[in-house]
Amino acid sequence: MEKGAKPRLLTILDVVTILLLVVATAMVFFYAPMEAVMGQVQRVFYFHVAAGWVGMLGFLVAAIAGVAYLRTAKRKWDIVGLSAVEIGMVFALINIVTGAIWARPIWNTWWTWDPRLTTATIMELIYAAYLLLRQGIEDPDRRARFGAVYAIIGFLSVPLTFFSARLFRTIHPVVIGTNQPGAEGAFDMTSLMLQTFMFSLLTFSIIFADLLWHRIRLGRLADKVEQMKLKMAE
Amino acid sequence: MNYLLLQAPAETSNYMIAGYVVIFGVMLLYVISLILRRRNLEQDAQALESLGEQEPTR
Numbered sequence: 001m002e003k004g005a006k007p008r009l010l011t012i013l014d015v016v017t018i019l020l021l022v023v024a025t026a027m028v029f030f031y032a033p034m035e036a037v038m039g040q041v042q043r044v045f046y047f048h049v050a051a052g053w054v055g056m057l058g059f060l061v062a063a064i065a066g067v068a069y070l071r072t073a074k075r076k077w078d079i080v081g082l083s084a085v086e087i088g089m090v091f092a093l094i095n096i097v098t099g100a101i102w103a104r105p106i107w108n109t110w111w112t113w114d115p116r117l118t119t120a121t122i123m124e125l126i127y128a129a130y131l132l133l134r135q136g137i138e139d140p141d142r143r144a145r146f147g148a149v150y151a152i153i154g155f156l157s158v159p160l161t162f163f164s165a166r167l168f169r170t171i172h173p174v175v176i177g178t179n180q181p182g183a184e185g186a187f188d189m190t191s192l193m194l195q196t197f198m199f200s201l202l203t204f205s206i207i208f209a210d211l212l213w214h215r216i217r218l219g220r221l222a223d224k225v226e227q228m229k230l231k232m233a234e
Numbered sequence: 235m236n237y238l239l240l241q242a243p244a245e246t247s248n249y250m251i252a253g254y255v256v257i258f259g260v261m262l263l264y265v266i267s268l269i270l271r272r273r274n275l276e277q278d279a280q281a282l283e284s285l286g287e288q289e290p291t292r
Binding site: 034035036037038039040041042043044047048051087090093094097098101102104105207211214215217218221222224225228229231232 | 261
């Protein structure tokens with residue numbers, strides 16, 4: 001295979017990902033029943049939660065890659081960490097924005113400084129700062145060390161966000177566990193809804209794997225270009 | 235709004251559409267950004283390689 005050429009397995013993964021996304025979308029609109037109280041907007045739930053899951057998964061992978069980098073000092077782990085953070089941020093953003101859209105008809109407001117919404121926003125901002133601060137460090141090894149430590153410490157915001165709806169007084173409903181008394185927008189999932197939800201989680205996990213692979217390849221190419229530039233500058 | 239008093243589900247289709255426009259829109263933008271960044275880097279790598287080949291002849 002030509003060096004840098006797209007692996008066949010990645011092409012297969014691309015096709016599988018697109019097919020899964022089509023099926024998941026069809027399940028959301030045609031298989032899952034309409035929720036009796038909230039109406040159509042409840043269909044946002046399937047991809048809203050799945051996007052939140054991928055966001056947190058991305059930040060978890062970045063923290064693991066950070067540990068791996070600190071142990072081995074291999075540049076590939078820095079690329080994995082950066083890639084995972086970037087994808088995590090994209091999906092965490094989708095999660096936050098779709099949450100606001102869902103909140104408007106159900107909570108009668110686009111936004112409220114509820115513990116879940118607040119911690120999710122802080123989490124997103126922490127990783128936005130990760131990307132910004134990285135850009136300010138020129139030395140690749142220092143940048144990678146900084147990224148690794150930041151990704152590990154920044155990960156503290158993820159369990160805080162996940163458990164915020166369980167630990168604090170909140171109107172945000174939870175999928176797993178018991179809702180707070182003031183939770184608004186909670187609903188009982190029928191088996192068709194549960195199947196659609198689980199399939200959406202699976203689909204978004206595969207989307208994450210696919211995007212991560214693409215982003216890592218991009219990171220490797222960026223690394224190669226940077227090394228070439230450094231070599232020419234010497 | 236007390237939805238418990240309503241007979242039929244609330245009419246919230248527009249919000250659902252807006253939600254899915256955001257979901258697919260953001261994902262599409264990200265994929266496009268990956269494609270564009272890759273293309274730019276490939277051009278950079280090519281340019282740097284040709285510069286590197288010219289250098290020893292100078």
